[in-house]
Amino acid sequence: xxxxxxxxxxxxxxxxxxxxxxxxxxxxxxxxxxxxxxxxxxxxxxxxxxxxxxxxxxxxxxxxxxxxxxxxxxxxxxxxxxxxxxxxxxxxxxxxxxxxxxxxxxxxxxxxxxxxxxxxxxxxxxxxxxxxxxxxxxxxxxxxxxxxxxxxxxxxxxxxxxxxxxxxxxxxxxxxxxxxxxxxxxxxxxxxxxxxxxxxxxxxxxxxxxxxxxxxxxxxxxxxxxxxxxxxxxxxxxxxxxxxxxxxxxxxxxxxxxxxxxxxxxxxxxxxxxxxxxxxxx
Amino acid sequence: xxxxxxxxxxxxxxxxxxxxxxxxxxxxxxxxxxxxxxxxxxxxxxxxxxxxxxxxxxxxxxxxxxxxxxxxxxxxxxxxxxxxxxxxxxxxxxxxxxxxxxxxxxxxxxxxxxxxxxxxxxxxxxxxxxxxxxxxxxxxxxxxxxxxxxxxxxxxxxxxxxxxxxxxxxxxxxxxxxxxxxxxxxxxxxxxxxxxxxxxxxxxxxxxxxxxxxxxxxxxxxxxxxxxxxxxxxxxxxxxxxxxxxxxxxxxxxxxxxxxxxxxxxxxxxxxxxxxxxxxxxxxxxxxxxxxxxxxxxxxxxxxxxxxxxxxxxxxxxxxxx
Numbered sequence: 001x002x003x004x005x006x007x008x009x010x011x012x013x014x015x016x017x018x019x020x021x022x023x024x025x026x027x028x029x030x031x032x033x034x035x036x037x038x039x040x041x042x043x044x045x046x047x048x049x050x051x052x053x054x055x056x057x058x059x060x061x062x063x064x065x066x067x068x069x070x071x072x073x074x075x076x077x078x079x080x081x082x083x084x085x086x087x088x089x090x091x092x093x094x095x096x097x098x099x100x101x102x103x104x105x106x107x108x109x110x111x112x113x114x115x116x117x118x119x120x121x122x123x124x125x126x127x128x129x130x131x132x133x134x135x136x137x138x139x140x141x142x143x144x145x146x147x148x149x150x151x152x153x154x155x156x157x158x159x160x161x162x163x164x165x166x167x168x169x170x171x172x173x174x175x176x177x178x179x180x181x182x183x184x185x186x187x188x189x190x191x192x193x194x195x196x197x198x199x200x201x202x203x204x205x206x207x208x209x210x211x212x213x214x215x216x217x218x219x220x221x222x223x224x225x226x227x228x229x230x231x232x233x234x235x236x237x238x239x240x241x242x243x244x245x246x247x248x249x250x251x252x253x254x255x256x257x258x259x260x261x262x263x264x265x266x267x268x269x270x271x272x273x274x275x276x277x278x279x280x281x282x
Numbered sequence: 283x284x285x286x287x288x289x290x291x292x293x294x295x296x297x298x299x300x301x302x303x304x305x306x307x308x309x310x311x312x313x314x315x316x317x318x319x320x321x322x323x324x325x326x327x328x329x330x331x332x333x334x335x336x337x338x339x340x341x342x343x344x345x346x347x348x349x350x351x352x353x354x355x356x357x358x359x360x361x362x363x364x365x366x367x368x369x370x371x372x373x374x375x376x377x378x379x380x381x382x383x384x385x386x387x388x389x390x391x392x393x394x395x396x397x398x399x400x401x402x403x404x405x406x407x408x409x410x411x412x413x414x415x416x417x418x419x420x421x422x423x424x425x426x427x428x429x430x431x432x433x434x435x436x437x438x439x440x441x442x443x444x445x446x447x448x449x450x451x452x453x454x455x456x457x458x459x460x461x462x463x464x465x466x467x468x469x470x471x472x473x474x475x476x477x478x479x480x481x482x483x484x485x486x487x488x489x490x491x492x493x494x495x496x497x498x499x500x501x502x503x504x505x506x507x508x509x510x511x512x513x514x515x516x517x518x519x520x521x522x523x524x525x526x527x528x529x530x531x532x533x534x535x536x537x538x539x540x541x542x543x544x545x546x547x548x549x550x551x552x553x554x555x556x557x558x559x560x561x562x563x564x565x566x567x568x569x570x571x572x573x574x575x576x577x578x579x580x581x582x583x584x585x586x587x588x589x590x591x592x593x594x595x596x597x598x599x600x601x602x603x604x
Contacts, residue, residue, distance in 0.1 A: 082543070082600035083534050087519035135599030142596060164487075164509045166519065169533045170545050173487060173509035174598040177495055180467035181592045187468065204509075206460035207448075207488040212468055226460035226488070227450030231514075235450050245455060255458040 027051050029221070043262045052219045052262055054199065057108045057123045060158050064121065064266050065112035072110040074143050077136045079105065083169050091167040098128045105136045106161070109144040114156070115270035120148040123158040126200070130162035133204055137165075138175025141209060145182035145193075154192040154273050159210040162228075163203015176208035183212050192276040194269055197224050197247070197256060215272050216256040217265070218247035224256070289352045293336060293344055297555065300329045333555040340504070342530035346512055348504040349484045350446075353558040355565065356415075357384060357399030357442040360482065363565035364572070365390055365397065371428055377457065380421030382413045382449070383493070385428040390440070390569070393576060396432035398425050398493055399442030402483075416449040419462035422492045426466050429473055438476040438576055441493050446511065448489030463492035470495035471592055476579035480550075480568060481505040481537070482557075497591050498575050499545065501537035502564065503552040507545070508535035545598060548575075 024033050029051025039046075043063060044053040055063075061070050078095075085091040106128040111120050122144050124131045141157070148155040164172040186193055195213030197206075200223035207226050210216075218224060225245040233240055243249050247259045260268050290298045304325050311318040340348065348354070361368055365388035372379040385398040400417060403409030432439045448459050470477065470493075477496040485494070485507035501507065510518075512530035517523045540546035550564075550571050557564040579587065 076604040078602050078604070080600050080602045083532065085532050087528070087532065088521075135601045138599055139601055166510050166515050166533070168600075169509055169535065170507060170540055170543060171599050173491060173507075174545060174595060176464075176488060176491055177467055177595045178598060180464065180495075181471045181595050184468045184471035184592070188472065204488055207463040207492070208467055209464070211458075211461040211464040224460075225455050226448065226463070227455065231450045232452065232455065236452065240452070244452070250458075253456050253458065255461050 025053070028053065045262055050220060050261075052199065052221055054126065054160075055262075057103070057125045060123045061108070061110075061112070061121070063262065064114055064156065064158075064269065065119075066114065066116065069112040070110055070121075071112065072108065073147060074109060074140050075104070077105065077140055079134055079136050079168075081167075082135070082171055083167070085167040085169070087167075094129060094167065101127055103128050105140070106131045106133070106165075107137045107140050109140045111147065111151075111153075114266060114273070117270060117273050118151070118153040119156055119273070120144050120151070120153055121156045121158075124160045124205070126160040126162075129165060131160045131205070132162055132165035132172070133175050133179075134165035134168040134172050135175060138172075138178045141175075141179045142182045145179070145186055148191055148193075149185055149189060152189075152191060154194065154276070155186060156194045156196065156269060157209060157213075158196045158198060159201045159205050160198045161201055161203065161205035161210075163205060173204065176204045179209045180212065183209055192273055194272060196265065196269075198222050200224070202226065202228055211255065214276065215258075217258050217260045217268065218250065218256045219262060219265075220247055220259050222247040224250045291344070291347050291351065293340075297329065297332055297336060300325055300332065304329070330554060333559070337504075337552075337554060337556060341527065342533075342536060343512060343527045345504055345536050346484070346506055346530055348556050348558075349506045351556065351558045354483055355557055355561045356404070356444060357401045357482070359561055360399075360442060360565050360568065361388060361397060363562060364569040365395075367394075368397075371431075372424070374420040374423035374427060376423060377420045380413075380418050380424060381411050382415050382417040382445070383421035383425050385425060390576065391573060393573075393580075394437050395576070396428050396437055396439045397442070398428060398439060399482075400445040400490075400493070402444060413449055415445045416447060417445065417489060417492070418449050418451075418454050419457040419459045422448075422459075422462040422466050425493045426469055429470070429477075433473050433475050436475060438478065438580065439473075439496075440572060440576070441477065441479040441496060443479055443481045443485045443490045443494055443507075444483035445486055445489045446484060447486040448492065463488050466492050467495055471595075472588065474584035474588065476576065476582070476587060477591070478572060478575050478579065480572065481507050481546075482568075484508075486511055495591070495595070497579055497587060497594070498547045499540075500548050500550060500568075500571060500575070501540060501546045502550050502557060502568070503537055504556055505537055506535045507537075507540055508533050 027046040030049035032048040109122040197218040367389040370386035384401045400415045402415035403412040479496040480500040512526040516525040516529040537549045553560040553563045
């Protein structure tokens with residue numbers, strides 16, 4: 001009767017089990033605990049609820065471009081501090097701590113092939129000061145659009161941004177104009193531009209290049225809008241309805257053409273580009 | 283009798299006091315048939331000096347207050363003073379007429395021009411109609427419709443900028459305020475006629491820029507142009523709207539800042555005491571500059587006009603390149 005003599009341990013409150021940070025990720029959509037390695041193979045899409053979690057710039061480049069074809073352009077451009085701006089932290093300090101994460105600005109630009117089609121590409125990085133658009137983002141977008149125009153190849157931009165970078169004052173606002181000027185040239189010469197909006201795309205980026213695609217595509221569930229939801233709630237003194245400013249909402253209101261699953265992004269873009277220009281058919 | 287009190291800002295109190303003294307004295311003189319010339323002269327001298335001193339040394343946040351002054355002339359006040367043959371045109375032909383942006387044909391001396399601008403209301407009733415000068419998407423679409431009409435008939439466009447921003451509301455987002463502004467930005471770079479903008483009050487963010495892509499950007503001396511309001515900037519970066527003075531200083535949003543940064547092409551001096559102290563004088567000063575600017579631009583062929591408009595904006599910004 002061994003079990004009879006066994007000392008019973010008193011019940012103790014079990015500490016909350018933390019998900020080991022480097023092995024599992026918790027889905028922000030449904031709370032499902034996902035094995036990171038498998039999640040990565042699924043392009044960071046939750047297998048349970050299809051929530052599209054954030055992925056890196058490199059991940060977008062590898063999803064969209066053919067292997068080994070990416071060549072970066074203008075990687076040496078970095079922010080200066082034209083206003084001598086300082087709030088609780090100085091702007092150069094903010095840049096330095098953002099740079100410590102590995103990138104030198106909120107957009108990476110370059111060239112590559114997408115399903116064999118030569119393209120120019122820009123991918124924004126939300127991790128760098130909220131993907132905010134300052135002079136460098138404006139200049140890099142301008143230059144990559146110019147490359148597209150000179151080489152007569154399509155432009156694809158993957159946006160993720162909180163809007164203009166306040167620390168650069170009026171210069172940041174004017175990047176909306178500058179990037180739109182570049183796109184007006186592309187438009188004149190019938191160079192295709194496909195805009196891909198990811199979570200979140202708001203403010204000055206929405207009100208400039210992100211909405212100017214010949215075709216606008218959005219990832220499922222992405223927040224897309226001009227004013228952020230908090231600003232709107234403060235203005236109208238009302239709670240916003242569920243799903244307001246989601247990619248699906250924005251599509252249903254006519255501002256983006258399609259909501260596309262990340263796994264189908266490359267095929268969708270390739271098909272569109274082939275329709276737009278017979279020259280890439282061969 | 284309910285007479286609307288003269289609106290004034292805190293730092294204008296002494297100015298308003300002297301003005302009151304002058305009018306009281308004049309009133310008294312008339313009733314009692316007195317000669318007060320000397321007293322009036324003295325007071326007027328003091329008033330001028332005080333106005334000058336006050337307005338020459340405005341803090342950035344005070345500049346913001348002047349730019350938003352409720353007695354400041356708005357777009358239609360300039361239209362009334364500068365143009366003849368005004369015919370307002372309304373509606374975006376798609377959804378409705380947005381009265382936060384007004385537009386129409388007008389004549390500036392010998393030139394027929396299309397005039398556009400954000401329009402604030404003078405009282406609560408008008409402000410509700412005009413949404414405090416905060417346009418919805420249909421306002422931007424109306425503006426583009428009118429600009430294209432101007433292009434069709436080879437007429438230049440004159441644009442008055444004065445808005446706290448595009449309206450952040452549910453309908454605004456549903457009808458694509460981001461797209462409406464973006465589309466205007468691109469299309470304004472393609473218009474084959476001269477475009478001139480004058481910031482007459484507050485030029486706030488994308489809501490201002492949405493009708494602001496022009497060959498020349500003029501600013502009144504006390505107007506402001508910024509990526510975000512000082513209150514909004516303070517709320518985000520300082521986490522308290524009370525720090526708006528610091529934010530206003532940091533943002534560099536005055537006309538002289540913008541001139542220095544190469545965004546604004548010309549600053550137009552305001553009468554001492556600000557535009558609200560003499561609507562006719564400021565309208566006259568602006569008219570002169572607009573006329574000269576227009577005459578200069580009218581000589582350029584469309585291709586060159588578009589090319590230099592694009593390169594003007596292309597050169598704005600500051601970065602390092604290793």
